[in-house]
Amino acid sequence: MRTVRALWGSSHPGPTLVVTALALALGVATGLEAWRLALLTLSVFAGQLSVGISNDALDAARDRAVGRTDKPIARGEVPVRVAWDAALGLLALALLLSAPLGWRMLAAHALTLGSAWSYNAGLKSTPWSIAPFLVSFGIFPSLATLSAPDPAFAAWWAWIAGASLGAAVHLTNVLPDLDDDARTGVRGLPHRLGPRVSAIVAAFAVVGGAVAVLLGAAGGDLAAASPVSWIFFGAVVAVAAVTAWRAIARPPTRALFRLVMLAALLLAAQLVASGSAFVA
Secondary structure, three states: OHHHHHHHHOOOHHHHHHHHHHHHHHHHHHOOOHHHHHHHHHHHHHHHHHHHHHHHHHOHHHHHHOOOOOOHHHHOOOOHHHHHHHHHHHHHHHHHHHHHHOHHHHHHHHHHHHHHHHHHHOHHHOOOOOHHHHHHHHHHHHHHHOOOOOOOOEOHHHHHHHHHHHHHHHHHHOHHHHHHHHHOOOOOHHHHHOHHHHHHHHHHHHHHHHHHHHHHHOOOOHHHOOHHHHHHHHHHHHHHHHHHHHHHHOOOOHHHHHHHHHHHHHHHHHHHHOHHHHEO
């Protein structure tokens, strides 16, 4: 149990649970049968666990160098080899659970996870660090629609919303760790842009995704948009505006990260609230 707890702590539990909950919500919005919904949720959960654990296994030496006491692998609570075995086993399990949902879902999930693992494996230290987030989150709404009996990709605007969400997550997720990353040679796109510009770009990305959902769900006719869509859209814009103002007027703090994450969660809720409209 001690090893299991350490592996769970290494899996980035917060993002793992949020992404899994989003998959469940999108599956419900798509109208999936109970067994399909269960497989979708479990496969995404296993996949996210594999991504988080592999990230900490790869970063163990860096985390030790900067004294990251919040990282179980870096603290030696679980051997790196055991972490790798768990990450690879969970990756295989995620694909195994995806297979009964059809080859299209399996292929899409494999691409999503491959993109996420490529970030862990080295893209995080390049100017292209945002690319895996655009790819993985852009595909993400389609995992639900491809799990249906009549599989189909999500609508174009759902892809935009997903990619926008991914961009915001990446540009702000690393903000609290910029100094530690700099000491260990990690220089992805947010490190090159700096915290202030990263937060502003993330805020604009979320607003762009919210516009895409509002227009797309209404078939391009804003007059046909539902009151719920307008409420979520207004909330996203309001939080994004506060984020941009704080980024310009005040020194960067962890509050920027929290604000953009709030806007990103509102965008995800807006997408889910669009219901089956996001099916192409």
